[in-house]
Amino acid sequence: xxxxxxxxxxxxxxxxxxxxxxxxxxxxxxxxxxxxxxxxxxxxxxxxxxxxxxxxxxxxxxxxxxxxxxxxxxxxxxxxxxxxxxxxxxxxxxxxxxxxxxxxxxxxxxxxxxxxxxxxxxxxxxxxxxxxxxxxxxxxxxxxxxxxxxxxxxxxxxxxxxxxxxxxxxxxxxxxxxx
Amino acid sequence: xxxxxxxxxxxxxxxxxxxxxxxxxxxxxxxxxxxxxxxxxxxxxxxxxxxxxxxxxxxxxxxxxxxxxxxxxxxxxxxxxxxxxxxxxxxxxxxxxxxxxxxxxxxxxxxxxxxxxxxxxxxxxxxxxxxxxxxxxxxxxxxxxxxxxxxxxxxxxxxxxxxxxxxxxxxxxxxxxxx
Numbered sequence: 001x002x003x004x005x006x007x008x009x010x011x012x013x014x015x016x017x018x019x020x021x022x023x024x025x026x027x028x029x030x031x032x033x034x035x036x037x038x039x040x041x042x043x044x045x046x047x048x049x050x051x052x053x054x055x056x057x058x059x060x061x062x063x064x065x066x067x068x069x070x071x072x073x074x075x076x077x078x079x080x081x082x083x084x085x086x087x088x089x090x091x092x093x094x095x096x097x098x099x100x101x102x103x104x105x106x107x108x109x110x111x112x113x114x115x116x117x118x119x120x121x122x123x124x125x126x127x128x129x130x131x132x133x134x135x136x137x138x139x140x141x142x143x144x145x146x147x148x149x150x151x152x153x154x155x156x157x158x159x160x161x162x163x164x165x166x167x168x169x170x171x172x173x174x175x176x177x178x179x
Numbered sequence: 180x181x182x183x184x185x186x187x188x189x190x191x192x193x194x195x196x197x198x199x200x201x202x203x204x205x206x207x208x209x210x211x212x213x214x215x216x217x218x219x220x221x222x223x224x225x226x227x228x229x230x231x232x233x234x235x236x237x238x239x240x241x242x243x244x245x246x247x248x249x250x251x252x253x254x255x256x257x258x259x260x261x262x263x264x265x266x267x268x269x270x271x272x273x274x275x276x277x278x279x280x281x282x283x284x285x286x287x288x289x290x291x292x293x294x295x296x297x298x299x300x301x302x303x304x305x306x307x308x309x310x311x312x313x314x315x316x317x318x319x320x321x322x323x324x325x326x327x328x329x330x331x332x333x334x335x336x337x338x339x340x341x342x343x344x345x346x347x348x349x350x351x352x353x354x355x356x357x358x
Contacts, residue, residue: 144342
C-alpha cells in the first residue's frame, strides 16, 4: 500500500461518478473475471479456470502485501467492479535518478469500454497517482495486437517510443517450480 | 536485496571470467558513467553532470534500500565496472498469477560491447536470476531507436511482442516537486 496515494478517489466518467479504491481479497473473483473478459488474456491462459483459483488468490495476496505495488479497482455508479489496474513504483538511476510508475494489467469490462471509465482511470494515474507517488515517468506496455488500446494510450498523451520484449523462462527447468 | 539471489556470481564471457555482484554506494560514479556513455541516455539528460550528483546518489540509495529491486554491476577480469542492470520483482494477477521480472537500465561500457559481457549478463538474468526469484516471465523495453539492442534481445530469445508507452508527467504541476 502506498501511503501517499489518496484512495478511495472519485472521478467523473462522462458525467457518471466512478470510484477508484484499493483492491481487497474480496475482489478476487471480479478481477479474475476482468482478466478473462479479453481474448488476448484468455489466449495466454487467463480463462478464470477453477484449477487456477489458488494461484490467483496467492498472487492477489502477494500484490496486496507488497509495499511497492498497488492494485486498484474501479466501481461504476452501481458499485460493481468494472475495471482494474496495477501500479508499481520503481526507483531508478536513468533520466537523472527518476522514479518510474509502471502500469500493468489494465482491464475494463467489455460492456463498459465506451463509457469513459478507462480514460478516467488512466487520467487518475497520470494526473494524480504519479504525482502523489513522486514519479515523473509513467510507463506501460501493450500487446502489439491491441491496436485499439494503442490509439487509446496515444490519445491520452503517451508516446509509443519503445519496443516491449518478453521472455518466458523454460518451465522444464527443475528450479523453476518454486514459483 | 533479494535474499534468494546468489551473488556474487561468476559467468564466462567468451572465455573471460566476469563477476556479477550487487551494486553498493561506492559504485555511484561508474554507474553514472555507464549511463552517460550512450547517446540515447545522454539525449535524455544523463550526462554525468555535477549538478545531478545528489539526485543520482539519492536514487542509488533508494534502489539499494528497496526490497523489490536489485541493482547489479559486472566487473571485467581487471575488476573494473563495465556493465549494470536493474531488476524489479513484480507480483501479478495476469498469466495465471505470474510474477514478472522487469529489467531496466541495461548498460555495457561502449569499449566492451563486443566482448560477450552483455550476453553473459542477460543470460544470467534469464537462466539464473529469474528462476531464483520465482519469475516465469522476464520483460524489458528498449528505445525504438536502439535497433542493435533489439537484435541482441531477439537473438537471446526475447519476443518483441509489445509496444512500450511512456508518459512524462507535467513537471510544472506544483505537487510534482516532491520527487
